[in-house]
Amino acid sequence: MHVPDGFINAPVSAVTGVVAAGAIAVSLRGARRELDEKTAPLAGLVAAFIFAVQMLNFPVAAGTSGHLLGGALAAILVGPFTGVLCVSVVLLMQGILFADGGLTALGVNITDMAIVTTVVSYAVFRGLVKVLPRKKRSITVAAFVSALLSVPAAAVAFTLIYALGGTTDVPITKVATAMIGVHVLIGIGEATITALTVGAVIAVRPDLVHGARGLQQRLKLRVGGDLVDAPAPAVPVAARTSRRKVWAVGLVTSLLLAGFVSFYASASPDGLEKVAKDQGIDQNTKKHHAADSPLAGYGVKDISDARISGGLAGVIGVGVTVVAGTGIFWAVRRRRTAGISPSQVA
Structure with a gap:
C-alpha cells in the first residue's frame, strides 16, 4: 500500500507530513516508557523483520497480491509507540533506498501504514485481551483479529486522504469499494503472519512480548488471614531461551526471507497498485526522486x-x-535512562 508521488496533491501531502511528524514526536516520548534493556534490541529486529516480510507479496485474487503492513505485529511485540517508529523506519528506508513509496508522499504513507494500523490494531488487541481468558492462546487470537482489522482500516484511511487530496477525478465510492474489498482479503494474510510470529515469540519468551505483559496471574497465599502475592516461580536456566538467541534467530530468518524467499513472491501488483490501475487514479503518478538509486526496485544496479x-x-x-x-x-532508551534522577533510582 505504498503511495507513490502524484496520487495526493501537495497541500494534503504537507498536512499528512505534519501529522506524521507530530505522531513520531509523540511516539519518541512514549517509546521511552516502553523500551527497556530487553526490548530495545528487539525493536530494531522487529523493524528489519517487517522490512523482510514486506518483500513477500502473496496472491489474494486474480492478478492481485498483498503484503504485510506490520503495524499490528510491531505494536503487539514492542508496544504501540515503538511500533509506530518501527514501521516509520521501514517506510523511510524503502523510500530513500529502494524507491518504494514516494518521498513527497512519505507523510501519507506513515499516517496510513504506521499510525492508523498501529492505533487501530492495538486498540482492538487491548480490548480483546481484557475479555479473553488470560492464556497465551488468547494473545495469539487477539493478534489475529487486530491485524485482520488493521488492513481495511488503512484502506479506509487512504480513501479519506484521497477524497481530500486525490489528483484524479474518480468517484470516491468506486475507490472505497475497490480498496476496502481487496484489503479485507489482504488482511487475512496480515493476520496469519502476525499471529504466527507473535505465537512463535510467546512460545519461547513471553516476557519479550509487550502485549503479553501481565498475562500470568500471580498466585495468592493466605498469610495470617490476609491474601498476599506468592513468589513468582523461578524458571530453570536450562529452560530459558536467551535474548541473544531470539535476536539471532530473528535476524537469520529476516535475512533468509529477504535474500532467498522473496525471489518466489508474487509478481502481481499489490492491492493499491491494482486499484489505482483499474480505477485510473494513477494517471498523475510522478517519477520517484530515488528512481536512479543503486537499489531502486529492490535490485542491485x-x-x-x-x-x-x-x-x-x-x-x-x-x-x-x-x-x-x-x-x-x-x-x-539511553535518553530514558539519562532522565532518571539518582533519587528515583534510590
Whole structure:
C-alpha cells in the first residue's frame, strides 16, 4: 500500500507530513516508557523483520497480491509507540533506498501504514485481551483479529486522504469499494503472519512480548488471614531461551526471507497498485526522486541475475534497517535512562 508521488496533491501531502511528524514526536516520548534493556534490541529486529516480510507479496485474487503492513505485529511485540517508529523506519528506508513509496508522499504513507494500523490494531488487541481468558492462546487470537482489522482500516484511511487530496477525478465510492474489498482479503494474510510470529515469540519468551505483559496471574497465599502475592516461580536456566538467541534467530530468518524467499513472491501488483490501475487514479503518478538509486526496485544496479540482484538488495535492506532501527531505539532508551534522577533510582 505504498503511495507513490502524484496520487495526493501537495497541500494534503504537507498536512499528512505534519501529522506524521507530530505522531513520531509523540511516539519518541512514549517509546521511552516502553523500551527497556530487553526490548530495545528487539525493536530494531522487529523493524528489519517487517522490512523482510514486506518483500513477500502473496496472491489474494486474480492478478492481485498483498503484503504485510506490520503495524499490528510491531505494536503487539514492542508496544504501540515503538511500533509506530518501527514501521516509520521501514517506510523511510524503502523510500530513500529502494524507491518504494514516494518521498513527497512519505507523510501519507506513515499516517496510513504506521499510525492508523498501529492505533487501530492495538486498540482492538487491548480490548480483546481484557475479555479473553488470560492464556497465551488468547494473545495469539487477539493478534489475529487486530491485524485482520488493521488492513481495511488503512484502506479506509487512504480513501479519506484521497477524497481530500486525490489528483484524479474518480468517484470516491468506486475507490472505497475497490480498496476496502481487496484489503479485507489482504488482511487475512496480515493476520496469519502476525499471529504466527507473535505465537512463535510467546512460545519461547513471553516476557519479550509487550502485549503479553501481565498475562500470568500471580498466585495468592493466605498469610495470617490476609491474601498476599506468592513468589513468582523461578524458571530453570536450562529452560530459558536467551535474548541473544531470539535476536539471532530473528535476524537469520529476516535475512533468509529477504535474500532467498522473496525471489518466489508474487509478481502481481499489490492491492493499491491494482486499484489505482483499474480505477485510473494513477494517471498523475510522478517519477520517484530515488528512481536512479543503486537499489531502486529492490535490485542491485549492474547485476543482471535477477535472483542474485534481488536477494542481495533484500539482505542489504535488512542490514540497513536493523542497524538504523537499533541505533534509534538504543538512543531512545539511553535518553530514558539519562532522565532518571539518582533519587528515583534510590
